[in-house]
Ligand code: HEC
């Protein structure tokens with residue numbers, strides 16, 4: 399896999415530099431979000447309610463501040479995102495989310511970085527790789543590398559082992575083939591020889607381990623989730639935190655009940671959203687309700703806005719920028735705000751025909767007239783308000799041109815029992831089918847929340863949409879939306895403002 403980011407320098411290029419001091423090591427984590435142009439940063443600083451960067455002294459050697467203030471800011475390529483803790487500031491050394499609870503030095507914050515929308519970005523990963531010469535706890539072979547057995551013996555091997563992580567911020571997720579699976583698996587493409595090697599992968603067409611490569615979902619805005627994990631495999635945030643500690647952090651025993659409660663309380667009281675945009679300024683100006691403050695007060699219950707109950711479904715699920723629809727004036731900031739408001743309207747109401755989406759369409763109902771909010775329906779958040787996973791085709795082995803699926807393994811699943819017996823399909827990730835064993839769940843993924851998007855490219859479970867522009871291009875093609883260039887720009891500007 400090639401590195402998608404220009405900051406992926408070969409290891410040799412840094413070998414001349416001395417071992418970084420702890421002060422130097424601290425700085426890149428803090429500055430990892432500063433990837434915009436100087437002009438963009440100046441523009442954002444002028445227009446935005448930005449908080450000053452933390453003084454270096456307030457940070458530990460890992461780049462996590464000693465005290466994470468109740469309101470913090472992080473710069474991203476199109477503006478500034480804020481995170482708000484409704485439970486108040488956190489002394490990180492005393493909070494289990496930030497503590498190393500396992501055996502490999504990792505904490506939750508290793509992969510859920512406050513500077514990267516509580517996920518990781520390729521630029522942040524590359525900075526950590528260079529500054530620590532590949533020793534940051536991110537770089538553990540167990541799931542940071544292409545395979546747990548990947549060679550890291552030479553600088554070239556090291557770069558190859560961590561290529562999916564450096565290129566797209568992907569981690570390896572390994573799961574056993576469900577005992578009751580309705581399908582058999584064949585490995586059609588195995589770029590890392592992890593899935594076809596019986597020691598690490600499949601031991602037969604119906605047994606062994608399947609490794610797929612996925613983006614960390616943000617550990618924020620969790621109060622609005624009806625589904626946990628891309629494939630919905632966790633029943634609660636408590637079980638998720640226990641399994642993350644046993645898995646990613648290689649703990650030998652699960653965290654205590656008190657530690658789990660502390661992690662869940664921390665992440666459930668955390669909200670993240672874009673606060674200001676380089677082009678449009680403060681996203682809560684003139685009656686708009688972008689930003690974290692309104693988000694933290696957004697009501698939510700499971701099923702709050704469910705298109706399966708048409709009588710109570712409101713397709714206008716996003717109302718953040720309604721107040722900007724009537725803005726008049728032709729100055730650049732007003733024009734940027736008008737574009738965001740138009741984009742919100744497209745997101746809510748632009749109708750298109752949704753076909754072939756397991757989880758939504760069925761044989762009896764093969765097509766649905768809908769909009770983006772048919773699936774992203776949780777008001778002002780964009781998760782699906784009920785626990786329903788869907789396959790929109792992102793894991794198809796033959797991906798549309800807007801998506802980059804290079805470097806991903808390909809599995810051919812052949813259904814042997816159940817209603818779909820005889821069907822054969824090639825995917826880069828079986829999704830929910832690895833949890834339930836059902837053919838009808840192949841490729842189904844959770845409908846993710848859409849807040850704080852600008853902070854955490856690339857997108858989709860496998861990072862195949864390198865930019866939000868690629869996301870818009872994907873949908874325009876996948877559902878024949880027929881968006882004009884202006885409509886694409888408006889939708890893009892809306893997504894960047896979330
Ligand atoms: C090695 C990197 C890594 C570490 C360490 C890690 N995570 Fe994650 N996290 C991920 C990845 C990757 C996913 C998505 C995996 C999937 O869906 O299959 C994820 C998903 C999640 C989700 C699901 C969010 C949603 O919207 O469904 C939560 C919550 C979460 N992690 C919390 C935690 C907590 C709490 C810890 C510490 C106990 C932790 N993570 C440690 C990489 C990591």
Ligand code: HEC
Pocket residue numbers: 745752755758768769770771772773774787788789790792793843844845846847848851856857858859860869870873874889893
């Ligand atoms: C049929 C249901 C459905 C419709 C309609 C839909 N989405 Fe999605 N959306 C999903 C699912 C499912 C995913 C996760 C797919 C994956 O990663 O495999 C997703 C992912 C996304 C993501 C990536 C978020 C992330 O964290 O990576 C964005 C952005 C997005 N959708 C925007 C839109 C926009 C804009 C529209 C309208 C043009 C739209 N969606 C219409 C179901 C839908």
